[in-house]
Amino acid sequence: MDLRVEPGHASWAEREAVDGVLGTVPAWADGGERTAGDGRMVEGGHAARERRHLLLPVLHALQDRVGWISPGGLGYACARLPVPPAEAFGVASFYALFATVPRPATVVHVCDDVACRCRGAEALCQELTLRVGPPLDEHEEGASPGPAATGWVRSPCLGRCEQGSAVLVQRAGDPGVSGRAASHAPAPLDQVLALLAGGAGSAPAGRAVVPQAAAAPRDPGLRLLRRVGLADPASLDSYRAHGGYQALRRALALGPRGVIRELHESRLLGRGGAAFPTAAKWEAVAQNPVQPHLVVCNADESEPGTFKDRVVMEADPFQVVEALTVMGYACGAPRGYLYVRGEYPEAEARVTAAVAAARSRGLLGNGILGSSFGFEIEVRRGAGAYIAGEETALFRSIEGGRAEPRNKPPFPAESGLFGRPTAINNVETLGCVLEVLTIGGAAFAAIGTEASTGTRLFCVSGCVERPGLYEFAFGVTLGEVIRSAGGVEGGRPLRAVLLGGVAGTFVGPEALDVPLTFEGVRAIGASLGSGVVLVLDDTVDGLDLVRRIARFFRDESCGQCVPCRVGTVRQEEALARLAAGRPLGSAADETGRLDDLAQAMRDASICGLGQTAALAVQSAARMGLFASPPPGPP
Amino acid sequence: MFGAGGGTSSYQEVEETDLILLWGSNARETHPIFFHHLLQGVRRGARLVVIDPRRTVSAQWADLWLGIDVGSDIALANAIAREIIDAGLANHTFIERATSGFDAFAASVEPCTLERGARDTGVPAAAIRQLAHAYARADRAQLCWTLGITEHHNATDNVLALINLALLTGHVGRYGSGLVPLRGQNNVQGGGDMGAIPNKLPGFQDLEHDRAARARFAARWGAEVPPRTGWHLSEMLDAMDRGDLTCAYVIGENPAQSEADQRRAIRLLSGLDHLVVQDIFLTRTAELADVVLPASATWAETEGTVTSSERRVQRVRRALDPPGQARDDIAILCDLARRLGHDLGEPSPEAVWDEVRALSPMHAGMSYARLEASGGLAWPCPDLDHPGTLFLHARLWEEDPARRGEPAPFSVVAFEPPVDLLTDDFPIRLTTGRRLDSFNTGVQTSGYTSPLRRRESLDLAPEDLRQLGLTEGERVRVVSRRGAVEAPVRADPILRPGLAFMTLHFPDQVATNVLTIDATDPKSGTAEFKATAIRVERLGEAATAPVPEAVAPAGGRT
Amino acid sequence: MTASFVAPPRRLVTGTIDGRPVTVPEGTTVLQACRQQGIDTPTLCYLETLTPVNACRVCVVEVEGSRALVPACSRAVEPGMAVQTDSERVRTSRRLVLELLGSSVDLSLCAPEVRRWLVRYRADTERFGPAQAPEAARDAARPGHHGPAETGGAETCAQPVKDDNEDYVRDYSRCILCYKCVEACGTDAQNTFAIAVAGRGFGARISTEFAVPLPDSACVYCGNCIQVCPTGALMFRSEHVMRGDGRWAPERQTVTTTICSYCGVGCNLELHVQDNSIVKVTSPLDHDVTRGNLCVKGRFGFQFVQNRRREG
Structure with missing residues (x-):
């Protein structure tokens, strides 16, 4: 590309950071010094432009090294990749963990x-x-x-x-x-x-992350979490000693079609929110004649109130590596990407180490476990964008772009990452796949209910005695989940539960008997979403919480489509006016305005973010959560 | 090519080809909208190879760039040809059916090994091999060029060398495979179409040998057409020099500034008995004239047609009333004819065009009404039902020899380096070209303000700047065997050491053509603007070598 | 001449639009099908020569069986697809999109059809309260953060005009973020990438790197962004100045198509002439040489004929 860049203005540290990602001595054509033969021949073009996907890793390197993305650093990165500076700036300024103005270290x-x-x-x-x-x-x-x-x-x-x-x-x-x-x-x-003050601080003791595993006796029902607290997350040997890599062995014995058959039998539905049958998704990719296929593990868990994938990656990282390998095998993909949320440095370090360990032991690379199957995993790090968890946005982020979702169709199985047929699942779904292979599809289908098979992870937080990550077979009621967590903190009355995350809905105490299955919550107009169970007692300021949700959606909107970009602003403004007691017209006018916004955002937004940005607000309004909490003892 | 002077292909084909060779062309800056089409091709997966001494903005898009020595194009082409033949990649089916002279050609390139090609061009042998194989193996390939090929003393041979490659591989006469010379001015092609070349009548009908064509014109015009080839521009200047040409009528040209070896051009024009200049501006040439005829701007103040680089004839239309006493070219010419004793009447532009259609078979189907409706038609378009021709020479692929017609001839061409040799006294190769926002001698582009515009500079490789102890912006004296100018220097990393670049855009600031050589191609009459030997002197420094006599005052005009 | 030489024949698909059966070649978008049916479908971010980004969402239609509305501009007609273009849901979303845009940017220089749509969908652009200029400079907006929510009215994109070069001005108070300029500057035409979308959410904006002035950017002043801008956010300096002086008079202008006077590519120019003077140059979208695009010389290099006029 004919770029106008100023690679000369980068500092030594910035050059080193960029070169650390892209390899050392850059060629003349990529912003380096010219050597004797350089004026005669340069190869570039398509091959050079294909390096674009390294933009985010390079921006991370600059941010980590000097604390912001400076014009000089960006220019050097652009010359080396090559990427036009305006586009690179557009990418850098999209993600909240990157700074494009000087900032403290x-x-x-x-x-x-x-x-x-x-x-x-x-x-x-x-x-x-x-x-x-x-x-x-x-x-x-x-x-x-x-x-x-x-x-x-x-x-x-x-x-x-x-x-x-x-x-x-x-x-x-x-x-x-x-x-x-x-x-x-x-x-x-x-x-x-x-x-x-620059110190490390002394971390106070935390709670048990998985209370069911910490309890004595340990809950025998744990499946996805069965190794948590038992296996050493840094040790591949420990993972294998606790049953690791048996699922991959089973997969290799079944063959790719056999794996998908087991998934069909298991009736496993994706845990990312859309509840799409995993077997159908994988089958569509496996059967697509366009090569190569790609597989992606979505570990960009960003739904407020959600922490399940983080726990799995931190406590049992090899599970994710093994599951993604199985996915690659079943889908006929030689390469997989693991996209980890930028706010999860510990989880990223764990899975990166796990990938390296698996590679060094021949569990990645060519000829895995003596088969002819070869597979590689690349770990990519997000940079602070909720929207990157949307699958098409995640692809764009890996490709080195702004995490802007696009309309579907085409679906990822047809045109996904790099335009290739792509299967994408989140960490929890992949964990279920291992379970399906371990116990068999039929046995998996016997867990839970007819329409919701297997177990589900619930992120219980808020006003409960024992917040943490819980695993239950589908069919457990909301009340049982809360009781397992010790009930409402201090025995206070339950006011509401935010179910499924901020893209979910508030439900009241009347929902305590609802079975937490896909079909059960659908019947009350709610969704399980990412498994969030955020418990609110009677002291919580509902309007404040709803305003935080509205602020979140405004901040996290990618800005592409009008209903979401402007709609989330108008929604937040209306709530701010209500909170300030200064409605535009009557309070009913404001409600009408909010209803209109909700309908347009739900109907006309490009992706799930805009489509769900008003759900929680609307349900809160219906429940009367905007009203001040009843007075009571603090 | 093979008879008719026009590119073989359409722009849409460059979007649907597999390999694009851009040879001696910085189309990104000089033909920006063609480059849009080219980039669409690249986006769809076509590979791009750029051959240019400079790593231009066009070359920066390339999958492979070859930085050859200025003027070594034939050496490169012959080495590519030799490698294609040697590697068994020549398209022998096509060669046998549709070409002639292959054996002689093959014999002539036999000594042009990759190693010799590397020596003559400066480009690594492996790169030449890569290019040869890519071109020969491509299913479709477009070979495009501009003035980097034609502004040389052996311009015609350069073009023939490229045609040889297309014949060798069969990359001509098919959709997506062809030869595309990009025209530098909006109606160069149209000028050729209309017979503004010494040996052709409109429609590329041969002036000397096509008796029937002459007869048709004579019948229409009521006057005999003398079967005598005229002079092209360089021959005219030579004739002025000899005293054989004493009177000139210049329409829409500025030879006083645009010709190589500018001092000579001005001397010759000034020495004419009578000089008439018809232009929209009082150009430097017009300042030398005895009579100036103010004209209207053809693209905005008159009706008519122009022909583009894809042979497409399109309508120009009058949007403005011409200023002052400016008149339409047709009106001026008819008036002149009347005064000279021949009444052409007062024909409308459409009537003139219909006369062209009546006399030039390739234009016959292009009525104004059809041109309006279609957004232009590409010749040949022989009748009103003909859709125009997307690409030429499809006949070469016909099975039937009768329909295939005359075979296309290979040409034996030999590499000759540029005339202006590099020596210790003149060690740097100066090449010239255009920048994006300016055009030729700046007569038109000086009229608008461009945020991109830089004044003239001598662009040198950063290494050369360091070695000469120069700082950016410093004024230097640039000396060639013909003259010297002063200009500020500028470091440009797209140049390798030993290579310098200037434009012709600011002749009033820096008269670059004082430096250039008027060694011209005998067949086309184009001068070797692209290859001048220079040295760079710091101002105030004593000359270390003989200074050419009569050095022109820097930045001025004589 | 312009007939494609290689396009394979396309299958036909049949669906219904507003209950009427419609048969179109496979790959035809709902928008194209609607236009063939004479159904006036509003669009803002759509242009025939650019890849649809379906960002504005004003063209949404209701497709039976689809949970959300779908953008007509980029969704292909599928066999059996049942499309509603004027249902209550469609009207509400279109109205809201227009209201949201009208409440945040200055639509006063949009094409006349935008005004027509505002009336047709009864869009009340004032319903979110009086316009409030943003507190901070929009170029400094940081992703994922914003100041306290406005309680006095509707926050807008108002900001000073960017006037940093001789050829054209950028008034992003009028920008609806349709992406057209970015596409024209990028892979759809010019491939210069001088501008891109920066920031996100309501802070998203068209920007050069670090918001540097255009002369410090990669801009080559082809003006292809001006040509595609639907709101007057990007404007010829000549038009900007004449509008400022009250001299801009479209009703007195003629538009003449001719061929550029520079290189030999044969680009079609549309000369907009007012009082025997060229005031703006565009290029026909439907001509296959230029597809609406020009270079700096074709777009801005016309002045020499006028200068000559002034010199007499």
């Missing part, structure tokens, strides 16, 4: 989203503002902190809801000297202040 992202909000996150943010000043993005333009070494920002859900009040620390600097990012939860004020 250490930034603490403080979660103030729905789950942490139930555990005092807003008070924490207020206190931080008093103690160390407002968040970075609320500084006046130009008056931003400049030389300060640290700063903080508010963050959407960090996926550590079971611990309550979570933070993520981004640290820029030389590799090896500073870690690049780390999560902390619970992170009370003292610890956040310590982190902001």
Whole structure:
């Protein structure tokens, strides 16, 4: 491409960061020095442009190294890839974990989203503002902190809801000297202040992440979580000692069609929210004559209140590697991508290490387990965008673009990642696949109900005694789940449950007897979504929570389509007016306005984000959650 | 090509081909909208090979760029041909059926090994081999070129060398395979179509040998057409030099600034007995004229047609009233004819065009009404039902020898380096070209403000700048064997050491053509603008070598 | 001449639009089918020469069996597909899209048909309250964060006009983010990539890298972005100045198609002439040489005829 770039303005550290991803000495044509033969011949064109998919890894390298994406650093990256600078800037400015203006080297992202909000996150943010000043993005333009070494920002859900009040620390600097990012939860004020002062802080003891595994005796019903707390997540041997890689062996014995047959028998439905039959999805890819096929594990779990995939990756990372390998085998794909949420540095490190261990032991690469099957996995890191969890947006993100979803059809099985036939599932669904192969499709289908087979992970958070990740066979009622978690904290009355995440709906105490199956929740107009069970007691300020949800959707909208881009703004404004007691016209006018917005967003948005952006708000309004909580003892 | 002077292919074919060779063309800047079509082809998967001494913005899109020595095109073409034959990749079925002279050609390129090609062009042998194989193996391939091929002393041979490659591989006469010379000006093709070449009548009918055609014109015009080949521009200048040409009528050209060896051109034009210039501007040439006839701008102030690089005839229309005393070219010419004693009447542009259609069979089907309705038609278009011709020479693929017609001849061409040799005194190769936002001598483009515009500079490789101890922006004296100019230097990494670049866009600032050589191609009359030997002197520094006599004042005009 | 030499024959598919059976070649979009039926379908981000991005959503239609509405501009007609173009759901979504756009950007220079659609769908662009300019500069918007929600009315995209070069001006207060300029600057035509969409959500905007002025960007001033802009956000400087002076008079303008005076590609120009002076140059979308595109010389290099006029 004929780019106009200024590769010369990059600092030494920036060059090193970019070269670290793309390989050392760049050629003359890619922004390097010219050697004798260079003026005579250059190969590039299609081959060079195909490096575009490395844009996000390069931007991460710059961000991690110098704390922001500078014009010089971006220019050097653009010359080397090659990518037009305007496009690269468009990508860099899309993701919340990248900064395109100078920023302190250490930034603490403080979660103030729905789950942490139930555990005092807003008070924490207020206190931080008093103690160390407002968040970075609320500084006046130009008056931003400049030389300060640290700063903080508010963050959407960090996926550590079971611990309550979570933070993520981004640290820029030389590799090896500073870690690049780390999560902390619970992170009370003292610890956040310590982190902001540049220290590590002393992490208070956390709760059990999987109470059923921590309990004595251990719950025998755990399937997807069966190794949690037993197997060493850093050890492949430990994984195999606890049954690991038996499913892949079984798959190789069954053959690709046999795997898909088992999946058909299991009636496994995807756990990502759309509840699509996994067998049908894989079969469509496996049978597509266009080659090569690709498989993707969606580990960009970002739905507020959701943390199940994180727990699986942190506690049992080889499970994900094995399952993705099975998926590649069944779908006839030589390569798989594992896209991990940028806010999950620990999970990413775990799966990256697991991939490396599997490769070194011949469980990736050519001739896996003595078969003729070869498979490679690339781990990709998100950069702070809820929308990247939408499958077509995720593809664009891996391809090096803005995570903008597109209309379907065409579906991924026809045209997915890099335009190839692609199968994509999330971590939990892949875990179920291993279970299907381990116990057989028929046995799997016998668990749960007729229409909802197998087990389901529930992310229980909010006002309960024992928040955490729970696994139950489908059919368990909402009330049973909450009771398993010790019931509402302090025995207070239940006011509502946010079921399925912020893209889900609020349900009231009358729903406690509803069986948590796909069909059961559909009957009450709700959905299981990502398995979120966020419990709200009678002290929770419903309107505040709904406004946080509205803010979330406005912040996370990709901005492509009008209903979502502007609709989420107007929705938030209407709620702000209601909260301020200054409705435009009557309160009923505002409700009418919200209803219209909800209909247009649901009907006319490109993707699920816009289509669900008003669900929680609408259900809250129906339930009367906008009203102030009844007065009661604190 | 093989008789009719036009590119073989349409733009749409470059979008649907498999391999695009862009040879001696920086189409990204000089033919931007053609490059759009080319990039559509690239986006659909076509490979792009660019052959250019500079790694131009066009070359930056290429899958393979070959940075050859200026003027070594024949050496490269012959080495490619030799490799194709040697590797057994020649399309012998096509060669046997549709061409002539293959054996002599094959024998002539036999010594042109990859190694020799590498020596003569400066490009690695492996790259030549890669290109040869890619071109021969492609199912469809378009070979496109511009002035990098034709502004040489051996321009015609350069073109013949490229045609040889198409014949060798059968990349001609099929949809998506062809030869595409991109025309530098909006109606160069139309000028040729209309017989504005020394040996042709309109429609490429031969002036000397086509008696029947002459008779048709004579009957229509009521005057004999002398069967005598005329002069092309360089021959005219030579004739002026000899004193054989004493009077000139220049329409819409600015030879005082656009000709190579500008000092000579000005001297010759000034020495004419009588010079008439018909133009829309008072150009430098017009300033030398005895009579200036103000004309209207053909593209915006008159009705008529022009022909594009895909042989497509399209209508130009009057959008503005011409200013002042400016008149339509047709009106001026008819008026002149009347004063000279021949009344042509006051024909409308359409009437003139209908006369062309009556006399030029390839244009016969192109009525104004059809041109309006279709957005243009590509010749040949022999009758009103003919849809126009997307690509030429399909006949070469006919099974029936009768329909196949005359075979297309291979040509034996030998590599000769540029006339202006590099020596220790003149060690740097200066080549010239256009930039995106300017055009030729700037007569038109100086009229608008472009944020892209840089004034003239001598562009050098950054290494050369360092070696010469120059800083960017410093003014230097640029000396060739014919003259010297002053210009600021600029580092441009698209140039390799030893290669320099200037444009012709700002002749009032830097008269680049004071430097260029007027060595011309005997067949086409094009001068070797692309290859000048220069040296660069720091200002104030004593000349270290003999200075050519009568050096023109820098930046001025004589 | 323009007949494609290689296009394979296409199968026909039959569906219904508003109950009437429609048979079209496979691959025909719902929008194309609607237009063939004479059904006026609003579009903002659609243009024949560009890849549909279906971002504006004003063309949505209801397809039986589809949960959400579908964009007519990019969805192909499928066998048996039943399309409703004027159902209550369709009308509501179209109205809301127009209201949301009208409440956030200045639509006053849009094509007349936009005004017609606003009336037809009874769009009330004021219903979200009085327009409120954003607090911070839009070029500084950061992804995933925004200031306190407006309670006094509707936040807009209002911002100063970007006036940084001699050829054209950018008034992004009028930008509906249809992506057309990005596509024209990118792979659909020019492949220069001087501009892209930056930021996200309501902070999404058309931008150069780090919002540098155009002369510091890769822009080559082909003006192909101006040609495709549906809202007047991108405008010839000549038009901008004349509008400012009150001299812009489209009713006095003629448009004449001719051929560019520069290189030999044969690009079609549409000269917009007011008072015997060229005030703007466009290119026909339906001509296969240019498809609406030009280079800087064709688009802006016309001044020499006028200069000559002034010199007399």
